[in-house]
Amino acid sequence: MKTKFLLLAFLLAAFAYSATAQSLQKGNLVGTHTMKLTLKPGVTEKQFIDFFNLKYKPAFTKALPEWQVFLVKSIRGDVPKDTYGLIYVIKSVQARDKFYNQNGTESEIQKAAREKLKPIFEEFDKIGTYETVYTDWEVL
Secondary structure: OHHHHHHHHHHHHHHHHHHHHOOOOOOOEEEEEEEEEEEOOOOOHHHHHHHHHHHHHHHHHHHOOOEEEEEEEOOOOOOOOOOEEEEEEEOOHHHHHOOEOOOOOEOHHHHHHHHHOHHHHHHHHOOEEEEEEEEEEEOO
């Protein structure tokens, strides 16, 4: 009985930790991007999703450690169904501003990060192209 209680307590503590570790905090920045995605002939949506999750996302996170990126797909609302988007969660406005100047141009740090990601971007060019419209939101 004592072992079961300790196991349950451990599982609850682990769940509570993981739930708070994943939540947004005051000062975080959330970037929402709506994508206009055009896949190359013969490329499937599954290939795009696999590329994003298995290659792009890990490389992106390594190059920009204070940023997280998530691929999303609309299911209802003002954006047409099955539209792809990106959600960026950034530690803070200051973390974003390391990579982008006040006028929206890339900083030298961002240019270096983009250079690290160049092979990933080149691989994506074989999959398709996209344009985004975005809004940055600060968690208050």
